Amino acid sequence: MPKNAMTVGAPRAAAPRSLWLLGPALVAGVAYLDPGNVASNMTAGAQYGYLLVWVVVAGNVMAWLIQYLSAKLGVVTGQSLPEVLGTRLRNRWGRRAYWLQAELVAMATDLAEVIGGAVALNLLFGVPLLVGGIITGAVSMTLLAVQSRRGPRPFEFVIVALLAIITIGFVAGVFVAPPDPAGIASGMVPRFEDTGSVLLAASILGATIMPHAIYAHSSLARDRFGAAQPGEADAARTEPARIRRLLKFTRWDVTIAMIIAGSVNLCILLLAAANLAGVEGTDSLEGAHAALAAGLGPVVATFFAVGLLASGLASTSVGAYAGAEIMHGLLHVRVPLLARRLVTLIPALLILGLGVDPTLALVLSQVALSFGIPFALIPLVVLTAQRRTLGGYANRAWTTVAGVVATVLLIALNTTLLYLLLSA
Structure with a gap:
């Protein structure tokens, strides 16, 4: 366990204040606001108006459960999901094969995030895309150096600051040109219009619930307050009151993070639905930026580009952290x-x-993410339902059922995404 991780056996007087317990979910939640999300939600709003509002909301509800289970695994066992699987997968080649797919998925995610940062720099300053990619990578390396040398808390502060910029950048336009309340209400009714709307719904969910966010959250929770003896559920029972307190605030942490991520994603879709519906060229980040500048003015477009830049910088740092774990x-x-x-x-x-x-490149990265979803979700639900893994903190029956339903739905939709893309 990292030397800066907090242990169950620490004196009760040294227990962190409630506010100090918040943070890991906010960092992991940045993955829900990466450039892939921006592209999917913007395209959905521009092409189908308010039709897919319900998909964003449903995806966020499922994301809450999945991220909480990931964090709970890290808190109780003192191990990340990859570490638990590393001890359970006895076959060396099986473990390597699992690593390979997870690593490729993490790299595909990182690809989209670096490209998003490069596009944002191009929109803001006219920087060539290759140079923008180098700058994005250099800044992300600086952020990772903070995590390596100063520990998880300063890293969390930086990522949360970027999260605030992302929120302002993507939400500002909604206040300038508010969406139609009746349209939002109609969008809460689950339905599709055609094959294209199914494709976009699957793309929204694929960009929302990503494997590397699951791996990263369990690791972030472990680093902050994992159990004293990694992998042994009995260690958590040495101070059950503290574990219960940590899990309580983990639920709050995840709730706050998902409210922010869900609201921002919804605002992106609503901004496009209210102002870009039927506008040509909005199926790309550059086209959406140009349409915003033409329809709402350069200030809103600049806020959008700044939010996109912060999104690329923050999410690529979290993605690299997940890949290392x-x-x-x-x-x-x-x-x-x-x-x-x-x-x-x-x-x-x-x-x-x-x-x-x-x-x-963003679309292809979403295809790669679709392949990785089952390999992260199925082990997560299985492990958190096992008493031998989490002891008395194992999932209740209804939690396991909800996890299974979410997993089946996500795998089905991601399979649909793959089918529609490959058959196009």
């Missing part, structure tokens, strides 16, 4: 975080340097 937990190899960040930048920079359409 995946490697450590499954392969028992700890590569320096900054060195790994440098290596994972290469695919994104190659794509930008080759002139591949950024929007196409």
Whole structure:
């Protein structure tokens, strides 16, 4: 366990104040506001108006449960999800195969986030995409250096500050041009219009609930206040009152994070539904920015671009953190975080340097995420339902049922996304 992790056996007088317990979910929640989310929600609102409001809301509800289960695993066991799987997967080649798919998914996520940052720098300052990708990578390495040298708390402060910028940048336009309340109400009725709306619904969910956020949250929770003896549920029973308190505030942490992430994602869709419906070219980040500038003025468009930049910077840092944890937990190899960040930048920079359409790269990254969803969700639900893993803190029956339902729905929708994309 990291030396800065808090242990169950710590003196009760040293227990952190309530506010100090908040933070891990806010960091993990940045994954729900990455450039892939922006592109999916903006396109959905521009093409189908308020039709898919219910998808954003439903996705956020499922995300709450999934992120809480991930955090609970880290709090009670003192291990991240990759670490638990690393001890349970006895077959060396099976463990390596699982690592490979998780690593590829994390890299695909990182690809979208670096590209999003590069596009934002291009929109704001006219910086060439390749140079923007290098700048985004360099800033993310600086943020990771804060995490490596100063511990999780300063890293959380920086990411939460970026989260505030993201929120302001993407929500500002809704106040300038408010959406139609009747349209929002109609959008809460679950329905589809055509194959394209199904594709976008699956894309929204695929961009919302991402494997690396699940891996990262369990690790962030472990680093802040995991159990004293990793992997042993009995260790948590040495001070059950403290574990219950941590889980209580973890629920609050996840609730706050999901309210913020869900509200921002909803505002992005509503902004497009109210102001960009039927406008050509809004199926790309550049096109959406141009349409906002033409329809609502340069100030709103600039806020949007600043939010996109903060989104790329914050989410790529969290993605790199998750990737390092995946490697450590499954392969028992700890590569320096900054060195790994440098290596994972290469695919994104190659794509930008080759002139591949950024929007196409974002779509392909969502396809890769779809492949990784079952490998993260199924073990998470199974492990948190096991008493041998969480002891008395294992899921109640209704929680397990809800987790299974969410998992089945997400896998079905992501399978639909793959089918529609590959058959197009």
